[in-house]
Amino acid sequence: MRLLAIAVLWGLTLVPASAFMAFAAAHAAEPGRTPLPAIAITKPGQCVEPTDVMRRDHMKFLKHQRDLTVHEGVRSKQHSLNECIACHASPKTGSVLGEDGFCQSCHSYAAVKPDCWDCHQPKPGQKAATGVRP
Numbered sequence: 785m786r787l788l789a790i791a792v793l794w795g796l797t798l799v800p801a802s803a804f805m806a807f808a809a810a811h812a813a814e815p816g817r818t819p820l821p822a823i824a825i826t827k828p829g830q831c832v833e834p835t836d837v838m839r840r841d842h843m844k845f846l847k848h849q850r851d852l853t854v855h856e857g858v859r860s861k862q863h864s865l866n867e868c869i870a871c872h873a874s875p876k877t878g879s880v881l882g883e884d885g886f887c888q889s890c891h892s893y894a895a896v897k898p899d900c901w902d903c904h905q906p907k908p909g910q911k912a913a914t915g916v917r918p
Contacts (some may be wrong), residue, residue: 821889827871832862842868846900866902870908881906 831838833845845863850856861867873879874887880887881901891898 808855818821819893821893822884823886823889824874824884826873826886831871832867843898865904865910869906870906873906873908878908879906 807872831842838845846865846868849860849863849865852860874882874885875887879885882888885906887898887900887906
């Protein structure tokens with residue numbers, strides 16, 4: 785077993801690193817390998833934060849806003865889930881969910897299942913789904 789491991793490691797040293805990099809680059813660039821999310825901005829304008837910040841940190845803003853609202857009773861609009869839904873809901877479905885929904889398209893791409901919809905409606909102007917989280 786030890787000889788097999790040594791043989792494999794020795795064989796890997798004979799293959800130049802550039803070959804591995806070329807292989808990885810070629811396969812990463814293949815179209816259709818992983819479909820990108822379909823993000824449609826239906827209400828163009830300035831978001832509450834720059835796009836790169838929102839892509840990276842939106843969940844932190846939502847959790848912080850949740851904590852302020854639930855624990856301290858502070859209700860502001862800047863990072864409110866309701867404000868996000870009001871701007872990003874599809875004009876066709878009225879929701880951020882669905883196959884081409886703003887939230888669902890990215891979350892499906894990232895293989896993330898947010899629990900926002902356990903309590904909140906994915907459509908603007910509606911009351912909470914259950915009001916109490918199970």
